[in-house]
Amino acid sequence: MKNISKPLYGLPRKVIFCKKTLISNQKPTSSIEFNHNLKSKKKTLFIDKNQICDSWKYSRIKKKINYKKREKELLKLLERHRSNNRNYDCIVPGSGGKDSCYATHVLKYKYGMNPLTITWPPILYTKYGKENFNNWLSNCKVDNISASRDESTMKMLTKLSIENLMHPFQTFMLGQKIFAAKIALRYKIPLVFFGENEAEHGNPIADNNSSLRDKSYFTSENLDKLHLGGIKIDKLINNFNLKRKNLDVFLPPLYKDINKQKIEVHYLGYYLKWVPQETFYYSVENCGFQPRPFRTQGTYSKYNSIDDKIDDLHYYTTYIKFGIGRATYDVSQELRNDHLNIDEGKKLIKKYDGEFPNIYFNEIMEYLNIKPKNFFRNLDKFRSPHLWKKTKDEWELRHTVNRDGTDD
Numbered sequence: 001m002k003n004i005s006k007p008l009y010g011l012p013r014k015v016i017f018c019k020k021t022l023i024s025n026q027k028p029t030s031s032i033e034f035n036h037n038l039k040s041k042k043k044t045l046f047i048d049k050n051q052i053c054d055s056w057k058y059s060r061i062k063k064k065i066n067y068k069k070r071e072k073e074l075l076k077l078l079e080r081h082r083s084n085n086r087n088y089d090c091i092v093p094g095s096g097g098k099d100s101c102y103a104t105h106v107l108k109y110k111y112g113m114n115p116l117t118i119t120w121p122p123i124l125y126t127k128y129g130k131e132n133f134n135n136w137l138s139n140c141k142v143d144n145i146s147a148s149r150d151e152s153t154m155k156m157l158t159k160l161s162i163e164n165l166m167h168p169f170q171t172f173m174l175g176q177k178i179f180a181a182k183i184a185l186r187y188k189i190p191l192v193f194f195g196e197n198e199a200e201h202g203n204p205i206a207d208n209n210s211s212l213r214d215k216s217y218f219t220s221e222n223l224d225k226l227h228l229g230g231i232k233i234d235k236l237i238n239n240f241n242l243k244r245k246n247l248d249v250f251l252p253p254l255y256k257d258i259n260k261q262k263i264e265v266h267y268l269g270y271y272l273k274w275v276p277q278e279t280f281y282y283s284v285e286n287c288g289f290q291p292r293p294f295r296t297q298g299t300y301s302k303y304n305s306i307d308d309k310i311d312d313l314h315y316y317t318t319y320i321k322f323g324i325g326r327a328t329y330d331v332s333q334e335l336r337n338d339h340l341n342i343d344e345g346k347k348l349i350k351k352y353d354g355e356f357p358n359i360y361f362n363e364i365m366e367y368l369n370i371k372p373k374n375f376f377r378n379l380d381k382f383r384s385p386h387l388w389k390k391t392k393d394e395w396e397l398r399h400t401v402n403r404d405g406t407d408d
Helices: 054-062 067-081 098-110 127-140 151-165 170-187 233-239 244-250 255-260 276-287 311-322 326-336 342-352 361-368 372-382
Strands: 090-093 115-119 144-146 191-194 264-267 388-391 394-397
Touching: 054 326, 090 098, 090 170, 098 115, 098 127, 098 191, 098 276, 115 127, 115 170, 127 276, 151 170, 151 244, 151 361, 151 372, 170 191, 170 244, 170 255, 170 264, 233 244, 311 326, 311 372, 326 342, 361 372
Parallel strands: 090 115, 090 191, 115 144, 191 264
Antiparallel strands: 388 394
């Protein structure tokens, strides 16, 4: 490794795999999307000297949680906010996926709340995503507010996020995190529920100790210092001819405004035991949710993140940047929930990780006005040299969980 260039993104030079979840220490922890620029450094999953990662440790802690006690905490929270005149008393963000279906249905029909659903629409809806969105609203019988965005601005920001950050999903993730809080402010509904805490997937264990989402992920104290597509707001306006009024929907609310109205953003998964497979079955039965009729490229599942055509490409870029593909993410989650064993997980990663998602690729490139050859030329610039080695005309990982990398 002495002659290999410095890792990109501040990643650890030595690649270590968790022996329990099969994911590596190259996995970034949660980050603040609107601070993401060309010089950003990643914080990554901690794996201890015994090769045990934080996500596995928390999965063992989770088994000991007294969820009956936490449900009582939830009931107290709901009683403080419950409307007596059928006004909206909480907000559930989502697009009709299994998690938003489950959260909406449980809050309304088990706990008697009157949720307003809100949606930051996918960049390019899949047929299945649109059908699930409609089924969500009709089966749960709820109202919905969907964000309206200037399409040319959306395209430009998505294109820039690919060219500058190789992050095709940034514009979706931005809105997904901030839109609920903005609607909560506008309609004075101070209680927001997301589903599962993403911290479970590898943030420091302490990040799971509260039901509240850290405000830094969805607020800012100074909007002019933020970045979209890796570029500061003033440069987007001056250099790319984008209008500030069209950028506002992509920008978070101010911290002081959220505090003044006492907006609380909670994870329902803190109070209720959250198992992805179980939320899937519940959503199929109660909300009309349907998986894809075919396997998602890059993995073996059919029901995770299927509403946006760009989603599959996003996971492929994580494989390029961090050596971690979609199958690894799915395997890691199922190992934490004791739904797979290590040998099964290794075989699935070997078979599916890094599979290129070609089904929607040409449509995405045409939509964003990117020539495919330019995309691939740019893509290779985001391969960190400590992860990848070019042998003849092919790129290969230096290290894999199956120990068949070029340097294993």
